[in-house]
Amino acid sequence: MVEPPPAFLPILPDEDDAAIAAALESASVPALMAAMVHITGDVDILRSAIRPKPPIPGEVQGFLTPDEQARVRAQALDVLKAFRDGGCRLPPPPSHETLRELIDFVAGEALPEEYLPMMLEELALSGDERQMDWSDVPAAKRAGLRVAIIGAGMSGLLTAIRLEEAGIPYVVLEKNPAVGGTWYENTYPGCRVDIKNHFYAYSFEPNHDWSEFFSQRDELFAYFERCADRYGVRDHIRFETEVRAARWNDDASLWQLEVCGPDGRVDRIDANVLVSAVGQLNRPASPRSRGSKTSRGQPSTRPSGATTSVSRASVLPSSERAPAPSRSFRRSRPRWSTWSCSSARRHGWARTPSTTTRCRRERSGC
Numbered sequence: 001m002v003e004p005p006p007a008f009l010p011i012l013p014d015e016d017d018a019a020i021a022a023a024l025e026s027a028s029v030p031a032l033m034a035a036m037v038h039i040t041g042d043v044d045i046l047r048s049a050i051r052p053k054p055p056i057p058g059e060v061q062g063f064l065t066p067d068e069q070a071r072v073r074a075q076a077l078d079v080l081k082a083f084r085d086g087g088c089r090l091p092p093p094p095s096h097e098t099l100r101e102l103i104d105f106v107a108g109e110a111l112p113e114e115y116l117p118m119m120l121e122e123l124a125l126s127g128d129e130r131q132m133d134w135s136d137v138p139a140a141k142r143a144g145l146r147v148a149i150i151g152a153g154m155s156g157l158l159t160a161i162r163l164e165e166a167g168i169p170y171v172v173l174e175k176n177p178a179v180g181g182t183w184y185e186n187t188y189p190g191c192r193v194d195i196k197n198h199f200y201a202y203s204f205e206p207n208h209d210w211s212e213f214f215s216q217r218d219e220l221f222a223y224f225e226r227c228a229d230r231y232g233v234r235d236h237i238r239f240e241t242e243v244r245a246a247r248w249n250d251d252a253s254l255w256q257l258e259v260c261g262p263d264g265r266v267d268r269i270d271a272n273v274l275v276s277a278v279g280q281l282n283r284p285a286s287p288r289s290r291g292s293k294t295s296r297g298q299p300s301t302r303p304s305g306a307t308t309s310v311s312r313a314s315v316l317p318s319s320e321r322a323p324a325p326s327r328s329f330r331r332s333r334p335r336w337s338t339w340s341c342s343s344a345r346r347h348g349w350a351r352t353p354s355t356t357t358r359c360r361r362e363r364s365g366c
């Protein structure tokens with residue numbers, strides 16, 4: 001069994017006060033306040049007048065003012081210095097009541113009770129809570145099974161990791177020469193997650209080193225490459241092998257797969273269980289235009305400074321980094337789904353020109 005990474009990385013003795021203060025500058029202050037409670041056990045930290053508002057994507061400071069942020073960072077510097085000087089010893093995980101208060105605090109509102117189990121699993125304070133217990137299935141029975149997984153993206157890899165832990169034989173069939181799926185295939189400039197990376201990672205394999213809250217493709221790809229090696233699943237992956245067909249044979253009680261390997265040879269694989277982890281965004285539908293078939297141009301060439309987004313949300317670079325005008329090609333009318341007038345007003349943004357423009361464009365017609 002692979003030892004999970006520590007829940008936190010200790011502050012090294014050579015990380016002086018200035019290094020800690022510099023690191024604090026890029027911290028999310030609401031998360032920092034929660035971490036301070038974890039380190040000190042002092043829940044009163046949450047009970048001051050400094051309270052984050054409900055976050056929206058891309059806003060990680062809970063709309064706290066610069067002055068409020070500076071006050072919390074100064075307090076955190078003292079807490080972290082004492083933590084370092086005391087040998088980085090964490091107290092036991094907070095109680096359920098404290099965790100509930102912490103989660104509501106960071107969320108900026110009281111979350112419905114049914115969210116809590118998921119949040120606590122994600123926090124993984126007591127280790128890998130999603131690990132499956134197979135002890136009631138005899139090891140010999142598990143070893144007699146054969147599972148075929150189609151795809152080595154984040155879903156296929158996760159399935160493989162869990163089967164590896166359970167001692168169940170499996171093979172992963174992957175049409176690409178690498179793992180990562182989405183994060184192998186998409187390489188356009190600025191390609192990144194639109195969910196904060198501390199969520200967008202396996203709960204049992206936290207990464208304390210994400211360089212951004214919304215990491216870019218190379219970093220995500222490297223993370224999944226690392227997971228494939230760390231959890232010993234790479235040797236079970238047949239790369240450049242595409243599943244062409246899968247049929248259930250009732251008489252044999254087996255899935256029979258037709259696969260095409262790197263040398264073009266068609267093979268058959270039998271499996272008791274078939275897991276489809278084929279994703280939905282790895283077969284791009286390229287737009288057809290007159291002459292595109294005969295064109296000898298370079299489809300991947302893009303004008304300098306151009307940006308492309310195929311995700312559900314498109315975020316253009318800030319104007320100082322992209323002075324050139326941008327042009328948008330889209331299938332349907334844009335929907336400004338996140339920054340509705342009401343949420344903009346709630347966050348005190350209603351009077352900024354950009355919000356007003358967004359609001360005017362909203363289909364809700366306010």
Ligand SMILES: Cc1cc2nc3c(=O)[nH]c(=O)nc-3n(C[C@H](O)[C@H](O)[C@H](O)COP(=O)(O)OP(=O)(O)OC[C@H]3O[C@@H](n4cnc5c(N)ncnc54)[C@H](O)[C@@H]3O)c2cc1C
Nearest residue numbers: 151153154155174175181182193194195242243278279282
């Ligand atoms: C730019 C971008 C940003 C995104 N951001 C987010 C985000 O912030 N949050 C979020 O939740 N999701 C996001 N997504 C969605 C993303 O696709 C999923 O989060 C996740 O990566 C999907 O993983 P998957 O393993 O299910 O599928 P994939 O990553 O697509 O992996 C499927 C794998 O199956 C292989 N495969 C498919 N068919 C076959 C076959 N017949 N034979 C063999 N192999 C096959 C593919 O080659 C691929 O490697 C984003 C997607 C894109 C493109």
